[in-house]
Amino acid sequence: MIKSKILEELIDRWLTKVGTLVAIFITFRGHNAPGGGFAGGLILGAVFVLQYLAGQQPTIRRKPILNPERLLGFGLLLALVTTAAPLFVGGAPLESYIWSITLPQIGKVKIVSSTFFDFGVFFVVVAVVLLVLTFLGTRGGAISHEPTDGVG
């Protein structure tokens, strides 16, 4: 693993922050330009991979990410709720709604309901990367070949 202090600092200070911002940006702009929840999630995932390779726990702003299984559930729920919500107002599943909101100073902003869906995707992808790193990486790495396979 990478043991250099400088590198660690570099990853910690810059890569994480920049990466997170880029990921969110990519996710947001997806509807109109290349990008979207997938790409965004994968970029943040790549940041965590780098952190992992640097021998750190995946974190944002030095705080451990909440339990990746919960994050996974949350992402799925977000996507599903966006999918199912229109049913409650008599629409079809996944039907999208476009709201135009005028914000002070920024002006007219178009919000498409399917953006929430994209965010769900984003969280799922991030959670999956975290799960793989935690389990196959950290926990799996601690297990070696069992010579006594009578138990298995």
Place this chain on the structure above:
Amino acid sequence: MVFFAAVVAHFAVAVLALIGLRRRPVIAACAGLVVLAGTALVVATQAIGATSAPRKTIEWLPLLGFNFTFQVDGFAVVMALLVSLLGFGVLAFSIAYFEHDATFTRFVGLFMAFAGSMTGLVLAEDLFTMFIFWELTSVWSFLLIGLHDKSEVARRSAVRALLTTGAGGLCMLVGIGLLQNQFDTTSFAQLRDLAPTGTMASVAASLLLLGAFTKSAQFPFHFWLPGAMAAPTPVSAYLHSATMVKAGIVLLARTAPIFGDTGVWRWWVVLAGVITMLIGGWRALRETDAKLVLAHSTVSQLGLLTVLFGIGSPYATYAGVAHLVAHAIFKAGLFLGVGVIDHELGTRDVSKIGAARRAVPVSVVAIGACLLSMAGIIPLFGFATKEKALVALLDAEFGLVGSIALWGIVAGSVLSVAYSVRLLHALVRTPNDSASHDQHHAHHEASVLMRSTLAAPVVVAAVVSLGFGFAASTVGSWLVSPSSALDVKAVSKLALWPGINDALLISFVVIAIGAVIGWKAPLESKLAQQPRGERVFDVVYDSTIAGAKRITAVIQPGSLPIYVGITLLLVSIAPISAAFVDGFGSLSGLTSGTALEASVSIIAIVMAIGVAVLQSRFTGAMFLGGVGYAIAALFALRGAPDLAVTQLLVETLTIVVFLLALRAMTRITTRPVSRFPQITRMFIAATVGIAIPLLALAARDARTAPSASQDYFARSVDEAGGRNVVNVILVDFRGFDTMGEIVVLAIAALGVANLVRAAEQHRRAAISVKEVAGS
């Protein structure tokens, strides 16, 4: 409908016995007695004074013509009465017989289920309805033969019986299907009116006959019946002599008027019947177990009935009905009688049963009467019926078949007199060693009540045999309605003394010869081998299993690479066959492509070959990543930036996954040897590699319709609010795909987590085992 209710009542008692009254089988048995007596009463009262035969259809699956149709005509009444009255007697007998036997619960339940099925069978006015009850009786018979399932013999005999009758049932099913297909009905009456002829009808008739022959143990399926004697005596007496084995006869009786004149029919029934009669008679003469003597005699008598019902002349049918009744009565009496002796002496060996004279004198006298009826000795009922059979066959004009039938029956009758007399001889003779009697007697210290319960049904059977003999003409008039239900012309009468005629003379000769043979026949003679039919069955069974194993061994080698190879080969066949149909794939659709595309593709190709050629797993993973990156570039070149980005990121993650997994798997150095020859694998790989892109090219060239993307372009901005159409498709137009995709991703991650957890748990378990072992 009251009959249907009666059938249902049987099953209700069966369920009650098996589930509700498991601890009190005697109460269940009493309930069964009530139901059986009630059914007999209902049938009898309905029959008396009935001018027409009540008929009832219960719809089940009308679209396929599956309905329950019952008709209570004369024949059905006789059969139903036999079923319920004999059932009553046998069940009463069994209460004492099973006194100390834990299987009595099961017996009562299965017995009642059987009686219900049999009642349904005889009341059926429709092939399909009959078939349902037919198969049910097979199942109950299987379970009853195996009642004492700890005995290996019982288990095997049960299996033989079920598979044989099951096979016949399936043939019958096809026959029914053929008839239904052609004539759109399975009702006996309607089929009779349609008078089917032609090849289809012959095939259908033959298939039905196969069903009847297996069920009624006709040659060459006669072997299962003696084996079925592994069942307790009440089962043998009821199912395998008086009722179930008559099912085939009932089918013959019902279908002979339909198919009697289709060419093959008569030959089939006469040959099978005569051969069965002779084989059964011969074996009955040689067996040393009294119960098996009876079993083989049953086979032989069933042969006689097959000929009588199958040949299709009115008199023969009448004689058949009469003999069927006679046989049911004396054979049930005989089986129960042997059961009494067995219960008393603990043996059924014909050389020892003479001791029964002192132990159970009343029963022995009754058995003797039944034996005389079986031998056809005046004045018992068996005489009158067998006499009628001879007369009927002497009168019939069927040419060669008729003569075979007649002389076959004469020969068979000699044998049946002989084996009856042999048993009689065994009973009156003083046995060599009477020691066994006292020994067993101690074990069977049955109460007087129980003893008389055991003896009563036997005595009743004997008395009825005798009484019906003296009242032959009255009984004969009762039988007119049943036989004319089968064939309107089958009106005749019975007499105790028919006057001197050809038939009587033949009878005297038959009795004289038979008596001499029977008296002289050795009682100890032992048949060394297992019956040939059983052996044939076992050989067929064993070799089927062995053959199946051989085939399975080839087809299911258990090796994953082989399965993969077969699958891939098949995949390549799809495009190849397409090329054969359309002429070989034209490469004219290929363009040269840009230089950039070419170089990226070549990099990808080289990397891919590297993955295959390089042996190190680690390097392989790196090269796979290289392939992925090159393809990402290719996507970017083709106007797919989203794809390129995703591919790039996913490929990176893939490498990480490979690294994580391979990092742990350090010590693998050996290169596993495939069971596939290298050359085969290369051949399959090359075939797939060439075939697939050819199909892709052909598919590409076949496109004429516009892409569905037109709609996406048209609606993306205004209605979905996005300009990046790919993304809009992913989150909106086809968002449901994405939904599924993230679920797949999530589940895969859970799968990874689960496997790692499993590994941790196993490791912990292994460690604790070690600690325990260490301490």
Place this chain on the structure above:
Amino acid sequence: MSIWAFALIAVLFAVGSYLLMERSLTRVALGVGVIGNGVNVLIIASGSDAGEAPIIGREGVLADPLPQALVLTAIVIGFALLTFLMTLAWRNWTITGNDEVEDDVEDRMITRRAEQTEKLGDVPHPEDVQT
């Protein structure tokens, strides 16, 4: 479809198939990766002509977005499969010490049994029937 795409598809499918018939699970996983890439290229190459990115407002002929969307889904699913497969290989290693696929035990047994005919055994004569 260009000749390069054609050749690439052919090689990816051939190499992928070759690797899939291996006994080593890691190699099988590599095969899955290669053949998965082959399928993706196949769909893009046969499903649409090359063009500009399908973003409304761009100049020129836009590529068909639908195959791209399909392949995007396929890529992610492929990743999920590979990840699971590699974990399976790893778990296999923790048990057996290698990543080979073993043959099915029961099938081998049937193969062995097929060589010696299995008899029901001598069936006793029904004389010794107990009632």
Place this chain on the structure above:
Amino acid sequence: MSSLVALPILIPLVAAALMLVVRNLFAQRAISFAALLSSLATATAVLVDVWNTGDIAVSRLGGWPGSFAITLVSDGLSSVLVVVALVVTATVLLFAVGQQTPDEHSPYYHPVYMALVAGISQAFLAGDLFNLFVAFEVLLMASYVLLTLEGNREQIRSGTTYVVLNIIESVVLVMAVGLIFAATGTVSFAELPERIAALPDGVRMGLHLLLLIAFGIKAAVFPLFSWLPDSYPTAPSSASAVFAGLLTKVGVYCLIRVQTLLFPGELSNLVMVVGVSTMAIGVLGAISQHDMKRILSFHIISQIGYMVFGLGIGGAVAIAATIFYLIHHIPVKTSLFLVEGIIERNTGSSSLDDVSGLARKSPLLAVLFLIPAMSLAGFPPLSGFLAKFALVRGGLSAEQYIGVGVAIVVSLLTLVSMVKIWVGAFWGEVAPSSLNNSGGVLRQHRSMASATAILVGFTLVIAVAAGPLYEFATRASDQLLDIERYISAVRSAS
């Protein structure tokens, strides 16, 4: 009604997501049951509506008109299969909870199981080829995890076989979908029939064969079945019961769609030959085995052969018979595996060498086995008999005598192997290994037993209600053959 169509997919998925957040075992069980029962309620509502009106219910995802976006289509066949699938999965869940090992062993059991259910429902409802592929992936991925739930040596070995072969299936399927898009420009079921019919013969046949191979692997037809008997027997019995009952049937369902909607009546001789050889080879495998789970696994293959045979015959009568067969077979097979699960739980073995005398020990268990076993062997008046006879009649009226002959022989051999299990496991001396708990076998596992009893009862209901059910199958089969109706239903639905 169309708003309800998607719910049997969405409700289980929401439940799965919730259960990743809520990790309490009892809460998970409650959520699972609630999700399955509410899905069942909605699916039943759709079924009743489809039954009464004879219409095809269409749900358009995203609310887009026409057929360019994804649609979920619930016609007669789909709606009834979704209901049957939910009944079976709900009862098996009851069994699994009673068995306790799976969900206590892994916190992921419930979410993954829900995903499996969603995938199955989606596969039955998909009105779009690519969406069908995605549904397949969902159910396959879930099945990979369930199959290797305990992660022991046996499961890993057999799981590998299963995973690799099914990945190949996925590759073939997605390739076929891609090529079909290349040739036609669409993946919607409503657009495909017309465009496929216009393709040149060779391309059409190539694409058809690819789809048949992909779904043939899933349905486990000859010669693509080998993965099945090597993998199902080692799965946890609650998982293998669902796999045995449902997953292969998803493959059969897809084959039905391919043969009736996409490539109507094409290559039917091939399909028929495949069906006949599948039933024969499957049953030969079954009678060679000594292990109950393996016998039952080979029987899945054999029974699939019957359905594929019926499909190959084609025409309204045979397809109605196939549908009926499909419906009947799902609960029958599942309940047999559940009985086997109870036996294994009690005796620790599924080998006929180790187990015997169970009928004496637990008569009720014997009944629970005997009913589905005899149904499988085609004994009247059970549902299996009706299904088999309907197929035989279809074969006879199409004059496919060889096929019918094989079907009959196979039926007898099915009886042979069922009897083998019965004689081996239920008759004979009570084996010492099964003596370890002296109480009643079923009393200790009430919910396992009641789950099994519910399914056996369900098979009896199918037999009793065969009249209306067969009528429904006939109507569903007419619907399948009326392609125009399907197309216009999807295109014009609001």
